[in-house]
Amino acid sequence: MDRIRIVGGAPLNGSIPISGAKNAALPLMIASLLTPQTVVLENVPRLSDVRLLMRILGNHGVDASIDGKRAGQAEDHGETIRFTAREIVDTTAPYELVSRMRASFWVIAPLLARMGEARVSLPGGCAIGTRPVDLLLMALEALGAQVDIDAGYAVVRAPTGGLRGGEIVFPKVTVGGTHTALMAAVLANGTTVIDNAAREPEVTDLANCLIAMGAKIEGAGTSRIVVQGVTSLDGCRHPVLPDRIETGTYAMAVAMTGGDVTLENTRPDLLQSALDVLMRTGAEISSAPNGIRIRRSGGSIDPVDVTTEPFPGFPTDLQAQFMALMTRARGVSHIRETIFENRFMHVQELARLGAHIRLDGDLAIVEGVPVLKGAPVMATDLRASVSLVIAALAAEGETMVHRVYHLDRGFEALEKKLGRCGAQVERISG
Structure with missing residues (x-):
């Protein structure tokens, strides 16, 4: 060691x-599950958590390829990685992967939004006290999802016809909850209002990437975000902040x-x-x-x-x-x-x-x-x-x-x- x-x-x-910010790169990578088109992320940091999340996304069918360094590009410049989720092959995120990094639990939202269901292990990661996923699951329920906890897994299903817009009011500020709400709401039917949303720059970065993919989002960076759902999202090219x-x-x-x-x-x-x-x-x-x-x-x-x-x-x-x-x-x-x-x-x-x-x-x-x-x-x-x-x-x-x-x-x-x-x-x- x-x-x-x-x-x-x-x-x-x-x-x-x-x-590039790890706390921005991880949700951006997860957002690639929302579209069959290619999402290109620039300035991705070379970190073990990034590599682990690439494995987790690969489990769902995401093809990830790292571009070579461009001529004249500084050695310290972050990587450019292309993510293509042409077909989702598995909606289960297993314990042996998710337990190693809490942020990987966020795959639950795009899997649910795109496929109508997801089964995701309850998370692990840094041992720094309780980080309950209750607020994340509450956000999904507000959009019509059925949520069950079964044998250490969160099992979520969208209603017939898909997720529907709703009002999400977080009792406390939650970055993970706001990420989850955004990624679920962009493909929901109708309008979603997220109140007491996190204002962190990483949330704004995710919203900007989703907008580049075709999402309709207003208010990112404030405590009230409004999302008008769309039927599908495209690929995009986006630099990590x-x-x-x-x-x-x-x-x-x-x-x-x-x-x-x-x-x-x-x-x-x-x-x-x-x-x-x-x-x-x-x-x-x-x-x-x-x-x-x-x-x-x-x-x-x-x-x-x-x-x-x-x-x-x-x-x-x-x-x-x-x-x-x-x-x-x-x-x-x-x-x-x-x-x-x-x-x-x-x-x-x-x-x-x-x-x-x-x-x-x-x-x-x-x-x-x-x-x-x-x-x-x-x-x-x-x-x-x-x-x-x-x-x-x-x-x-x-x-x-x-x-x-x-x-x-x-x-x-x-x-x-x-x-x-x-x-x-x-x-x-x-």
């Missing part, structure tokens, strides 16, 4: 290309170590709340051509309190990384997690590096320390694993991060990107 060895203490200087979580992660790494780094191929509007928080810690952030420049030339890190919120608030997927930064702040910070329960599993491992963190329910109280010291640590999930990398970059001595397969699920070529900016980072195989 691979490990990552980090010798901390070096500032980061240079440039880092930001990959930049990864705001990867952008924020590297920005926090620079704020932690000091240095001057330009994050390329990204947009500040995708994570303005996180950038505002970083500036309050003392980091300097400015626009750069096609990206963001972040600098910290010295001095202490100021403590800042944050609460995770749905977009446009501070993202839960940057909570662990920000906590790593606050372990070196001059004073006490408070970090409240309101999106997911049990998302503080990185605390114990940060403590192994010398961090002082106390938990009180959904609140982490972080008392900054002058020095972190390298130690062996173990990743527990995707975001926790990268928080340990950030902390290790600023720690004295050597840190060995174990179970880095979590990193490979969401960060493309992390050790290479950090290494080109002066970090001493090495992947050790076996």
